[in-house]
Amino acid sequence: MTQLSAAQNKPSDGSKALYGGKGTRRITVRDIALAKERGEKWPMLTAYDAMTASVFDEAGIPVLLVGDSAGNCHLGYETTVPVTLDQMTMLAAAVVRGTTRSLIVGDLPFGSYQEGPVQALRSATRLVKDAGVGAVKLEGGERSHEQIRLLVEAGIPVMAHIGLTPQSVNAMGYRVQGRGEEAAQQLLRDAKAVQDAGAFAVVLELVPAELAAEVTRILHIPTVGIGAGPETDAQVLVWTDMLGLTPGRMPKFVKKYADLREVMGTAVKSFAEDVVGGTFPLEEHSVH
């Protein structure tokens, strides 16, 4: 363990912090492991296109997830369930092209790894070779440990995802997971299973804060919380939620840092009014 300067949340040994560090090469899973040793917290956001990803990359977000939340946040589906591997490959390739420093994690969509480890390896290989991601993510704890193990043996870093697993919405709904002694024990078994299988990090979605804190203390790999309280090593939010673009009511765990829906709506209305009223384009926007 290297010593951490608590005031600045920066490593005191001269190495680069995941967030706030000046390094320009691409972040690796090794950098992520070192951050946990230093007790450093880090942010993760979703991204679905090159332009948005470049904004987050330039802002210093060390890890970007090309989430299958693209299904409902980018492609107009109700849930993540219909998203295909072809769609994820196209979106992930765009995010890789738009970034230089962030580690890009590609979500394996529903149906691309449930058949077993061999299918999972074929799907993950597609994201690595055709999109250029540095890691993949898949849902499930004990039930996915064989998939995780084979991918890791093949040299593909895996981020696991336990607690609420949205690809199982038709079976479990969108409910808090790990409430009550039995469910808490299952979550602890899932967390240990993905670590033992070789995952480099694990997302904890919608689990009680106390349980997420316990998992974070027990595991040596970093935990990435979403609706899992303040004690996880990292926090992830869906970018359209935290920037106020997603329509409608937000889950309780979302903090809205901007109101892009309002900003964009107001701007496009002024454009429309300018066109209708003949005040755009002006002489300065015209060529002769």
Ligand SMILES: Nc1nc(=O)c2c([nH]1)NC[C@@H]1CN(c3ccc(C(=O)N[C@@H](CCC(=O)O)C(=O)O)cc3)CN21
């Ligand atoms: N826009 C968006 N944001 C997300 O965080 C997100 C997605 N889409 N799509 C994929 C999954 C699905 N997720 C979800 C979806 C719904 C709830 C939800 O309804 N939560 C409620 C009730 C929880 C309860 O009390 O049991 C909440 O208020 O948090 C939570 C996470 C998280 N992910």
Ligand SMILES: CC(C)C(=O)C(=O)O
């Ligand atoms: C919510 C995060 C963890 C995710 O899996 C996604 O955005 O698809």
Ligand SMILES: [Mg+2]
């Ligand atoms: Mg996902």
